[in-house]
Amino acid sequence: MSRRPLDSSVPAIAVHDVSKRYGRTIALDHVDLEVAAGEFVVLTGPSGAGKSTLLNLLAALEKPDTGTIFVRGHRLGRRSRHLNRLRRVEVGLVFQLHNLIPRLTARENVEAAMFETHRGRRQRTARADELLERLDLAERATDRPPTMSGGERQRAAIARAVANQPAVLLADEPSGSLDDHSAQLVFDLFDEMRDGGATILAVSHDSRLEQRGSRVISIADLSTSAA
Amino acid sequence: MTFVGLIMRNIGSRPLRAALTASAVAIGVMAVVALGVLTTSLKESATQILDVGNADFTIAQKNSSDIINGTISQDDIDAIGRIPGVRKAVGALISTDPYDENNPLVIEVGLNPADQAPFGLNILEGKAYTADSDDQVMLGYALAKQIDKTVGDSITIGGHDYTVTGLYRTNVSFGNSTMMFPLAYLQGLNRLSGQVTLGFVQVEDGASIARVRAEIDSQYAQLTTIETAEDFGRADRNLTLISAANTGGSLLAGLIAITGVLNTSLLSFFERIREFGIYRSIGWSRFRVIALVIGEAVVVSVVGAAVGVLLGWGAINVLENLRQLKGVFKPLYDAGIFWRSLGFGLTVAFLGALYPALRAALVAPITAVRRE
Numbered sequence: 001m002s003r004r005p006l007d008s009s010v011p012a013i014a015v016h017d018v019s020k021r022y023g024r025t026i027a028l029d030h031v032d033l034e035v036a037a038g039e040f041v042v043l044t045g046p047s048g049a050g051k052s053t054l055l056n057l058l059a060a061l062e063k064p065d066t067g068t069i070f071v072r073g074h075r076l077g078r079r080s081r082h083l084n085r086l087r088r089v090e091v092g093l094v095f096q097l098h099n100l101i102p103r104l105t106a107r108e109n110v111e112a113a114m115f116e117t118h119r120g121r122r123q124r125t126a127r128a129d130e131l132l133e134r135l136d137l138a139e140r141a142t143d144r145p146p147t148m149s150g151g152e153r154q155r156a157a158i159a160r161a162v163a164n165q166p167a168v169l170l171a172d173e174p175s176g177s178l179d180d181h182s183a184q185l186v187f188d189l190f191d192e193m194r195d196g197g198a199t200i201l202a203v204s205h206d207s208r209l210e211q212r213g214s215r216v217i218s219i220a221d222l223s224t225s226a227a
Numbered sequence: 228m229t230f231v232g233l234i235m236r237n238i239g240s241r242p243l244r245a246a247l248t249a250s251a252v253a254i255g256v257m258a259v260v261a262l263g264v265l266t267t268s269l270k271e272s273a274t275q276i277l278d279v280g281n282a283d284f285t286i287a288q289k290n291s292s293d294i295i296n297g298t299i300s301q302d303d304i305d306a307i308g309r310i311p312g313v314r315k316a317v318g319a320l321i322s323t324d325p326y327d328e329n330n331p332l333v334i335e336v337g338l339n340p341a342d343q344a345p346f347g348l349n350i351l352e353g354k355a356y357t358a359d360s361d362d363q364v365m366l367g368y369a370l371a372k373q374i375d376k377t378v379g380d381s382i383t384i385g386g387h388d389y390t391v392t393g394l395y396r397t398n399v400s401f402g403n404s405t406m407m408f409p410l411a412y413l414q415g416l417n418r419l420s421g422q423v424t425l426g427f428v429q430v431e432d433g434a435s436i437a438r439v440r441a442e443i444d445s446q447y448a449q450l451t452t453i454e455t456a457e458d459f460g461r462a463d464r465n466l467t468l469i470s471a472a473n474t475g476g477s478l479l480a481g482l483i484a485i486t487g488v489l490n491t492s493l494l495s496f497f498e499r500i501r502e503f504g505i506y507r508s509i510g511w512s513r514f515r516v517i518a519l520v521i522g523e524a525v526v527v528s529v530v531g532a533a534v535g536v537l538l539g540w541g542a543i544n545v546l547e548n549l550r551q552l553k554g555v556f557k558p559l560y561d562a563g564i565f566w567r568s569l570g571f572g573l574t575v576a577f578l579g580a581l582y583p584a585l586r587a588a589l590v591a592p593i594t595a596v597r598r599e
């Protein structure tokens with residue numbers, strides 16, 4: 001389902017000595033992380049430890065203060081065209097707070113992620129409907145986020161993140177508000193993506209998700225300055 | 228969903244705002260259409276005089292605010308008729324008088340019967356008045372129909388009674404709504420003995436119009452020759468003023484409309500900062516964000532422009548029926564008005580939305596997750 005890395009010896013994610021601070025808050029302090037292509041890594045850690053910050057940096061939403069980040073062998077730099085492409089098709093990000101566009105329906109939220117791809121209008125709609133169906137949201141396709149439940153919004157956000165079959169999926173607590181049945185639908189989708197060669201980095205405290213990961217790491221262990 | 232569909236969806240979800248923006252554009256377009264039609268129509272009816280009698284050019288008094296108010300000596304016109312290369316020079320006196328409620332301003336032409344044929348006059352019924360009569364009049368057929376008079380009828384103008392001797396048609400449409408008197412009589416009535424208002428010159432085949440004009444311009448410093456609408460604009464300052472008022476009014480209307488679009492686009496930018504951050508975070512290019520914001524403004528403005536054209540048309544109808552403009556203002560619609568309105572709407576949308584669009588494009592992707 002996902003596009004395969006060109007060379008599986010190139011790590012999907014390589015973070016070297018990355019720091020990020022907001023004013024006086026040090027969100028990330030000299031962090032190192034390497035995730036091999038095809039891995040499913042679950043990242044844990046206490047609240048405020050910088051997990052979301054790390055995902056934001058990997059999704060190129062902002063830049064680290066120091067250090068380097070490589071995604072699939074490409075260094076995240078300043079070339080905005082590359083960054084657009086990275087955000088659009090290389091990396092999918094499930095936001096912790098979903099961040100759907102409130103005025104658009106669930107289907108439109110998913111479709112909006114597929115502009116500037118090879119898909120035409122019908123294909124975009126078909127792909128959105130296919131994902132919503134798989135995540136048991138077919139009946140919510142024309143609803144807007146403010147009228148949806150937390151779990152429904154979470155699944156819509158997942159559908160949007162995987163719409164373009166990203167090679168790297170970054171998911172911030174993707175199963176936090178899901179019951180067992182919905183969580184199972186999401187995990188099946190993740191499994192299928194991994195079968196297709198995708199790499200997944202998920203922030204989670206959900207034991208159901210941790211069991212599925214190929215590796216569970218704590219963000220505290222990534223900080224080289226602490227050691 | 229197409230990109231245009233997304234634009235429509237965004238507009239539809241803020242209907243009141245869209246309606247307010249569209250009405251700002253509509254008012255601007257209404258002003259542009261009404262002023263434009265008024266100006267072209269006045270210009271057109273004014274410059275029709277250039278076509279009278281298939282004259283090659285017209286002669287008027289220099290520096291008069293309105294060429295209809297100028298005076299030229301009949302002797303000068305006769306002398307011009309003798310310049311080599313001139314086939315015929317005809318002088319006509321023009322004045323106006325009220326006739327009745329529906330015709331508050333009738334144009335009266337004083338012309339010698341012998342000059343009627345060169346002037347392009349075609350007698351449809353009856354015959355010409357005699358050159359020295361003081362109680363005879365001819366009517367343009369359109370006027371005759373309007374006031375329900377025909378050959379042999381009696382008609383009262385300015386307290387004098389006249390007999391209608393004939394009905395005529397001229398080669399320019401406004402001429403058919405005029406009435407015509409013997410030149411000497413109309414001169415006497417207006418205390419303008421020996422004076423005419425305009426001269427109409429035909430040059431001989433093969434003669435150079437430019438050479439004849441130059442000759443007249445150099446010999447008669449107080450006169451000016453008018454061949455094109457542009458010459459007309461130079462000779463008639465009213466027309467220049469009307470054109471300037473049109474340009475100024477349209478610019479002002481544009482500014483108001485741009486401010487309206489800018490205002491709402493900027494408001495909605497501040498409301499939607501997070502939304503733009505989300506678009507950027509899922510890989511939209513800056514260009515697409517700009518296209519979204521400008522696209523929304525364009526759709527709203529084009530709808531506003533369409534409404535404005537209708538409003539403008541309504542405003543013209545009101546103007547047309549104003550007592551002061553009755554008979555003077557015959558609205559002339561050209562396709563250009565509609566294209567100009569569309570262009571106006573698009574320009575307003577682009578200029579009004581440009582700044583908010585650029586701001587939107589510069590919203591950082593991280594804004595998607597920033598806490599308020």
Ligand SMILES: Nc1ncnc2c1ncn2[C@@H]1O[C@H](COP(=O)(O)OP(=O)(O)OP(=O)(O)O)[C@@H](O)[C@H]1O
Nearest residue numbers: 022025026027046047048049050051052053054096
């Ligand atoms: N934009 C910001 N401005 C100021 N401080 C910030 C900003 N973003 C994050 N922080 C701070 O950086 C630290 C790390 O935040 P982050 O959201 O990455 O934590 P987290 O590990 O995801 O926590 P949680 O498990 O609660 O989601 C926190 O102390 C947070 O307050």
Ligand SMILES: [Mg+2]
Nearest residue numbers: 051052053096
């Ligand atoms: Mg977090």
